[in-house]
Amino acid sequence: MTVTSVGEHIDLFRERFVRITREVGKRIVGNEDIVENTVTALLAGGHVLLEGIPGVGKTSLVHTLADVLHLKFSRIQFTPDLMPADIVGTNIVQEHAHGGGTFFEFQPGPIFANVVLADEINRATPKTQSALLEAMQEQSVSVGKTTYQLEQPFLVLATQNPLEMEGTYPLPEAQLDRFFFKLKVTYPAEKAMHQILERTTQTEGTPVERVMDGPEILEMRHVVRSVPIAKPVQGYAIRLTLGSHPGSPYASPLVNKYVRYGASPRAAQALVLAGKIHAITRGNAFVSAEDIRAVAMPALRHRLLLNFEGEAEQVNADTIVTELLGAVPAEA
Amino acid sequence: MPDRPIQDLVAQADRQRRVRATAAYLRRLAPIAAALALGAGLIGRFLLGWPAWVGLAVLSLAAIALGSFTYLQRRTRPTSDAIASAVDADAGLTGELRSAHWFEAQGARDAWTEFHIDHATTRARGVAWPALYPRDRSPRAWIVTAVLSMAAIALAVRMPAPVRATSALAETEAGLAPEMAALPKDLADKLAALLAQLDQAAANKDAGAKASTLADLKDLMAKLDPAMQKKLADMLEKKALEKDTNAASAQDARPDAAENATAGLPEDAKWAQDNQAAKTAQLDEKKPADKNAPASGKADSQKSGEQQSQQSGDAAAETTSALMREAASEQNSKVMMGGGGPMGGDSRPGSGAGNDPAKGAAEALLVAQALKKEMVEANADALGENVDKEDLRRKTEQGKSGLGFTRTAAPRVEPSRATAPPPVPEARRPLLFSYFIRR
Numbered sequence: 001m002t003v004t005s006v007g008e009h010i011d012l013f014r015e016r017f018v019r020i021t022r023e024v025g026k027r028i029v030g031n032e033d034i035v036e037n038t039v040t041a042l043l044a045g046g047h048v049l050l051e052g053i054p055g056v057g058k059t060s061l062v063h064t065l066a067d068v069l070h071l072k073f074s075r076i077q078f079t080p081d082l083m084p085a086d087i088v089g090t091n092i093v094q095e096h097a098h099g100g101g102t103f104f105e106f107q108p109g110p111i112f113a114n115v116v117l118a119d120e121i122n123r124a125t126p127k128t129q130s131a132l133l134e135a136m137q138e139q140s141v142s143v144g145k146t147t148y149q150l151e152q153p154f155l156v157l158a159t160q161n162p163l164e165m166e167g168t169y170p171l172p173e174a175q176l177d178r179f180f181f182k183l184k185v186t187y188p189a190e191k192a193m194h195q196i197l198e199r200t201t202q203t204e205g206t207p208v209e210r211v212m213d214g215p216e217i218l219e220m221r222h223v224v225r226s227v228p229i230a231k232p233v234q235g236y237a238i239r240l241t242l243g244s245h246p247g248s249p250y251a252s253p254l255v256n257k258y259v260r261y262g263a264s265p266r267a268a269q270a271l272v273l274a275g276k277i278h279a280i281t282r283g284n285a286f287v288s289a290e291d292i293r294a295v296a297m298p299a300l301r302h303r304l305l306l307n308f309e310g311e312a313e314q315v316n317a318d319t320i321v322t323e324l325l326g327a328v329p330a331e332a
Numbered sequence: 333m334p335d336r337p338i339q340d341l342v343a344q345a346d347r348q349r350r351v352r353a354t355a356a357y358l359r360r361l362a363p364i365a366a367a368l369a370l371g372a373g374l375i376g377r378f379l380l381g382w383p384a385w386v387g388l389a390v391l392s393l394a395a396i397a398l399g400s401f402t403y404l405q406r407r408t409r410p411t412s413d414a415i416a417s418a419v420d421a422d423a424g425l426t427g428e429l430r431s432a433h434w435f436e437a438q439g440a441r442d443a444w445t446e447f448h449i450d451h452a453t454t455r456a457r458g459v460a461w462p463a464l465y466p467r468d469r470s471p472r473a474w475i476v477t478a479v480l481s482m483a484a485i486a487l488a489v490r491m492p493a494p495v496r497a498t499s500a501l502a503e504t505e506a507g508l509a510p511e512m513a514a515l516p517k518d519l520a521d522k523l524a525a526l527l528a529q530l531d532q533a534a535a536n537k538d539a540g541a542k543a544s545t546l547a548d549l550k551d552l553m554a555k556l557d558p559a560m561q562k563k564l565a566d567m568l569e570k571k572a573l574e575k576d577t578n579a580a581s582a583q584d585a586r587p588d589a590a591e592n593a594t595a596g597l598p599e600d601a602k603w604a605q606d607n608q609a610a611k612t613a614q615l616d617e618k619k620p621a622d623k624n625a626p627a628s629g630k631a632d633s634q635k636s637g638e639q640q641s642q643q644s645g646d647a648a649a650e651t652t653s654a655l656m657r658e659a660a661s662e663q664n665s666k667v668m669m670g671g672g673g674p675m676g677g678d679s680r681p682g683s684g685a686g687n688d689p690a691k692g693a694a695e696a697l698l699v700a701q702a703l704k705k706e707m708v709e710a711n712a713d714a715l716g717e718n719v720d721k722e723d724l725r726r727k728t729e730q731g732k733s734g735l736g737f738t739r740t741a742a743p744r745v746e747p748s749r750a751t752a753p754p755p756v757p758e759a760r761r762p763l764l765f766s767y768f769i770r771r
Binding site: 001002003005006007226227228229230231232233284285286287288289290291330331332 | 413414417426427428430431432434435442443444445446447448450451452
C-alpha cells in the first residue's frame with residue numbers, strides 16, 4: 001500500500017459507509033446515530049444489543065440492514081422454551097441412500113447466517129442465551145465433537161425490551177460483555193413520526209437496494225484495522241476503561257459509589273476499533289481523543305456492573321459514563 | 333525541508349504561545365513591580381530613613397526577575413505530547429497534530445503514518461500561527477510601568493537630603509531630650525536651629541558653613557553653662573525639699589508600722605514588746621538633746637529626730653526578736669507561737685506533730701505500717717487469729733456445706749388445656765368494679 005493509495009482507501013471507505021447508512025436511512029427514520037453505530041459494529045466485527053420500547057423500529061432496522069447488505073439473514077424469536085439446539089443446530093439420524101444403515105448428519109441452526117436477529121433475547125433461559133456465547137466470541141459453533149466455523153461476516157443483532165421484566169432473564173455479564181455496542185433506540189421525534197407514517201401507511205413500501213456484499217465488508221474491516229492510533233490516544237482509551245473500575249486512580253465519584261465491576265479489556269478494544277471507524281468515516285487517517293470520546297457511551301454503558309446501592313437507587317449507567325468522560329483527562 | 337516538520341512546527345507554535353503568555357504576565361506584573369519600587373523608595377526615604385538607593389535596588393531586582401522569567405519563557409524547549417496537544421487544541425486541528433507529533437517522534441513509519449504525517453504537516457502549515465498567537469499590544473500597562481519606573485529613579489537621583497536632615501535633627505533632639513527639656517526655651521530653639529544648620533551643611537558638603545555653625549554652637553555651649561548651673565541649682569533645691577517631705581511622712585508612719593509589726597504576735601508577747609518600747613521611750617526622753625545632735629540648722633534638727641525615731645524603732649525590733657527567741661525555746665509556748673494556725677500549731681498537711689520533719693516522717697511511716705497491717709490482717713482471714721467466731725462459722729458453712737442446687741422442673745404450661753379462671757361471684761362483682769375502677 002502506498003501513501004497515495006491510503007487516501008483512496010479512506011475515500012472508498014467513506015463512500016461505502018455513507019452508501020450503507022443512506023440506504024438504511026430510507027426505511028429507518030430518526031435514528032441516524034443508531035444506524036451509524038450498527039454499521040460501525042458490523043465493520044468492527046462486533047455485535048449489537050438494541051434496547052428500546054416496543055414499536056420503535058428495532059427489528060425493522062435489522063431487517064433493513066440485512067436487505068441492504070447482500071448477506072444471509074436469519075431471525076430467532078427467543079422464547080422461554082427455546083433450546084440451544086434450536087439455535088446452533090443438531091445431529092439428526094439419516095439413512096444411507098443405498099440402504100445399509102443410518103448415520104448422524106448435522107442440521108445447522110439459524111445461527112449459521114451472516115446477520116442473525118436475536119429478537120427479545122432476554123426472554124430465553126440463560127442456558128439458551130449462552131448458546132450464543134461461542135458463536136459471538138469465537139465465530140464458531142461446537143456440536144458434539146465437531147466445531148463448525150461460521151461464515152464471515154457474522155453479526156448478531158439482539159433486541160430486548162427494558163419495560164417488561166416479568167418472565168425475562170437478564171443477560172449474564174459474560175454475554176453482555178460480548179456485545180460490541182449497546183444502543184438505546186429512543187422514541188422518534190414528531191418530524192420523524194411524520195416521515196414514518198408517510199412511508200409505512202401507503203400502498204407502496206419503501207424499497208431498498210443491496211449496496212454491499214460480504215467481501216466488501218471484509219475489505220472495509222481490513223482498512224479499519226490499518227488506521228494508526230498514537231499511543232497517547234490509546235492511553236486515553238485505556239484510562240477510560242480503567243476509570244470504570246471502582247478504586248482505580250481514574251475512577252470518578254459515581255463509579256466508586258455505584259459500580260461493582262467495571263469494563264473489561266474488550267471495552268478498550270471496542271473503544272479503539274470504534275474510534276478508528278469514527279475517524280476514518282470523517283476522512284481522518286488517525287484516531288483522536290475525540291473519536292474515542294464519541295464512541296465511549298455505547299461501548300461502555302453495558303459493561304458497568306452496578307452494585308446493590310446502584311441497583312437500589314436505579315442509577316443509570318449512562319450518567320456514570322458521562323461523568324467518567326468528564327473526569328478522565330485526554331492527556332496523561 | 334526539515335527532517336521533522338511536525339516537531340519543528342509544534343516547537344515554533346509553542347514558543348509563540350509562550351511568548352504571548354509571557355507578555356500577558358509581564359503586562360500584569362511590570363506595573364506592580366514598578367509601583368513596588370516607587371513605594372519602597374517613598375516609604376523608605378520619607379518614613380523609615382532608608383538610603384536613596386533602596387528604591388533603585390528594588391526596581392533593579394524586579395527588572396532582573398522579570399527579565400529572567402521572560403528569557404526562560406522565550407527560549408526553545410523540547411516538545412512533548414502535552415505541548416502538542418495544547419497547540420493542537422488552540423489551532424483546532426482535531427488531534428491530528430498531536431497524533432502526527434507522536435508518530436513522527438517514533439521514527440518507524442508505514443504508508444498510513446506517512447500519509448498521516450504529510451496530511452498533518454500540510455494542515456499545520458496552513459494555520460496562521462501569528463494570528464493564532466498575536467503579540468500583546470496593550471501600551472497602557474507599559475506606559476504606566478515606564479512612568480512609575482521614572483518616578484522611582486527620579487526619587488532616588490533628584491530628591492536628596494530633606495528626609496535625611498529631618499531625621500538627623502530628630503535623632504539629635506531625641507538624644508538630648510533630657511538636657512533640652514532642662515534648658516530655657518529660647519536656648520533650646522537656638523540649639524536645635526544650629527544642629528539643623530550643621531546637618532544641612534554636612535549634607536551639602538559645605539565645609540565653610542559647617543565650620544561657622546560649629547563655632548556658633550561652641551559659643552552657645554559656653555553661654556549655656558551659667559544658665560545650666562542656675563537651672564541645676566534650682567532643681568537640686570526642689571529635690572531636697574521633696575526629700576524632706578518624704579522623710580517627715582516616713583517618721584509619722586513609723587509608730588503605725590511598729591504597731592502593725594506586733595499584730596500577729598500572741599498577747600503576752602505583744603504586751604512585753606509594748607512594755608519594752610515604753611521603757612526605751614523613757615530612756616530616750618532622759619537623754620540630753622545635744623549629745624549627738626549638730627549645733628544649728630533646721631535640717632540638722634530634723635535629721636536628729638529622724639535618727640532618734642530610727643533608734644527607737646530598731647530597739648523595738650530587737651526586743652521583739654529577743655522575745656521571739658525566748659518564747660521559741662520554751663516547750664509549752666512552742667505550740668502557741670509555732671505558727672498562725674487556729675490552734676497555734678502548724679496546720680500544714682503531712683507535717684505530723686510539731687515542725688520536726690524527721691519526726692513527722694517517722695510518724696507517717698508508723699501510720700502507714702499500721703494501715704498496712706490492718707489490710708494484711710483483713711485479707712488473711714486466718715482461722716483463730718483475726719477471724720472471730722461468727723465469721724468463722726459463716727465461712728465454714730460457705731466452704732463445706734453439703735447443700736447444693738437442686739434441679740427443679742419448670743412448670744409446663746399447656747395453652748390448649750388452660751382453664752378459665754373461676755367466675756366472679758355475683759355478690760362480689762360491685763366490689764370488684766369499685767376496686768378496679770377509681771372514681
